[in-house]
Amino acid sequence: MLEPLRESLPLSDVHSVAIIGAGLSGLACGQQLAAQGIRVALFDKARGPGGRMSSKRRLSATLDLGAQAFSVRNERFANKVAEWQVAGCVARWPTSLYQASASGWQIHNDDQLRYTGAPRMSAVTRHLANTLNALPNATITLETHIAALDKVAAGWQLHDSHGSIHGPFDVVVISAPPPQAKALLAEWEPTLAAACEEKPQRGCWAGWVIFEEPLPPMAKVVATWHTVHAQHPVLRLASRNHTKPGREHQPESISLLAQLDWSDAHIESDSESTAQQLLEAFISLLPDNTKLPNIIELGAHRWRYAQPAQAGYQSYLYSTNGLALCGDSFKGSRVEDAWLSGDELGRALLGQSV
Numbered sequence: 001m002l003e004p005l006r007e008s009l010p011l012s013d014v015h016s017v018a019i020i021g022a023g024l025s026g027l028a029c030g031q032q033l034a035a036q037g038i039r040v041a042l043f044d045k046a047r048g049p050g051g052r053m054s055s056k057r058r059l060s061a062t063l064d065l066g067a068q069a070f071s072v073r074n075e076r077f078a079n080k081v082a083e084w085q086v087a088g089c090v091a092r093w094p095t096s097l098y099q100a101s102a103s104g105w106q107i108h109n110d111d112q113l114r115y116t117g118a119p120r121m122s123a124v125t126r127h128l129a130n131t132l133n134a135l136p137n138a139t140i141t142l143e144t145h146i147a148a149l150d151k152v153a154a155g156w157q158l159h160d161s162h163g164s165i166h167g168p169f170d171v172v173v174i175s176a177p178p179p180q181a182k183a184l185l186a187e188w189e190p191t192l193a194a195a196c197e198e199k200p201q202r203g204c205w206a207g208w209v210i211f212e213e214p215l216p217p218m219a220k221v222v223a224t225w226h227t228v229h230a231q232h233p234v235l236r237l238a239s240r241n242h243t244k245p246g247r248e249h250q251p252e253s254i255s256l257l258a259q260l261d262w263s264d265a266h267i268e269s270d271s272e273s274t275a276q277q278l279l280e281a282f283i284s285l286l287p288d289n290t291k292l293p294n295i296i297e298l299g300a301h302r303w304r305y306a307q308p309a310q311a312g313y314q315s316y317l318y319s320t321n322g323l324a325l326c327g328d329s330f331k332g333s334r335v336e337d338a339w340l341s342g343d344e345l346g347r348a349l350l351g352q353s354v
């Protein structure tokens with residue numbers, strides 16, 4: 001039975017929790033639980049924590065591959081972001097926004113305050129991971145893809161794709177995007193698996209380009225522009241990494257996010273031709289005869305599950321047999337939603353109200 005209600009959780013029985021996924025939601029959930037003495041073990045298939053807040057580090061530049069910036073609406077998240085600012089892993093990014101179409105560039109500034117990880121987006125999740133790792137009751141195991149769950153008398157066991165078994169744990173939290181969570185749950189909790197199925201995901205190609213020199217100035221556009229929303233069938237947004245706090249001395253580097261419809265239609269394309277198409281789309285928005293500096297590197301990353309097709313409203317889901325789901329898809333589609341979802345599930349497992 002689905003039990004998203006905190007009153008029904010078997011609180012006194014929860015001593016150990018496995019969290020699959022060390023993106024922001026999994027880390028936020030782990031932080032709540034570990035701070036109260038629960039034994040927490042996080043697992044992520046990637047080489048580093050961060051998930052869709054990850055960044056690519058190159059010799060000359062650092063590129064944000066997923067989230068480019070985030071805004072803050074919720075008061076508890078605002079307090080957390082203030083903590084991160086003090087810790088030095090987050091900074092305000094006073095974004096200078098434009099909108100570009102075939103008819104040119106127009107200023108598109110809104111009144112939204114934006115933040116970004118400093119000196120890269122993944123600094124936020126790296127900070128959370130380091131804080132957790134410093135606790136005696138928390139571990140983060142990377143490069144470990146959890147392939148299956150198993151219920152034994154003592155609790156839940158996790159089977160990784162190298163053949164190792166982890167656990168047992170009283171509760172397993174899955175913070176992976178719903179299609180990946182569903183694969184793990186289907187055998188054990190059809191209701192939760194069905195809830196994942198109701199959360200289809202959109203893909204997104206994220207390209208990057210590093211230039212030897214700054215882009216030439218454009219008439220009527222401030223030289224320090226940060227982000228442009230593109231009205232273009234291929235390109236959705238271009239964002240200048242080197243304008244972000246802590247990267248002022250890096251060469252010009254731009255993240256190029258594709259339109260979601262175009263991404264879904266081209267999700268199986270190869271990354272080289274996708275990167276080229278994203279660059280061409282960007283160039284098509286520049287004034288004719290713009291002479292681009294030499295390119296140091298061009299590439300693209302495929303996010304197969306970039307964001308939910310529709311915003312969620314439940315924050316997290318839980319079943320009475322000790323399986324739980326969190327992640328941005330259950331709350332919305334943004335960084336703040338991911339943090340709130342994980343934090344609220346952690347509190348619910350502890351019997352705390354928000």
Ligand SMILES: Cc1cc2nc3c(=O)[nH]c(=O)nc-3n(C[C@H](O)[C@H](O)[C@H](O)COP(=O)(O)OP(=O)(O)OC[C@H]3O[C@@H](n4cnc5c(N)ncnc54)[C@H](O)[C@@H]3O)c2cc1C
Nearest residue numbers: 021023024025045051052066067146176327328334335338
């Ligand atoms: C291109 C792009 C641009 C974005 N831009 C913005 C933006 O500007 N502002 C904003 O607020 N938000 C933005 N977002 C959304 C934001 O990045 C997400 O909301 C947030 O990072 C989601 O965090 P999460 O913890 O829910 O999921 P994830 O970050 O996806 O974390 C899930 C983790 O689970 C791991 N995992 C999955 N399956 C397994 C398994 N079987 N075993 C082990 N590990 C597993 C994955 O490796 C991953 O690390 C953007 C996202 C993308 C992709």
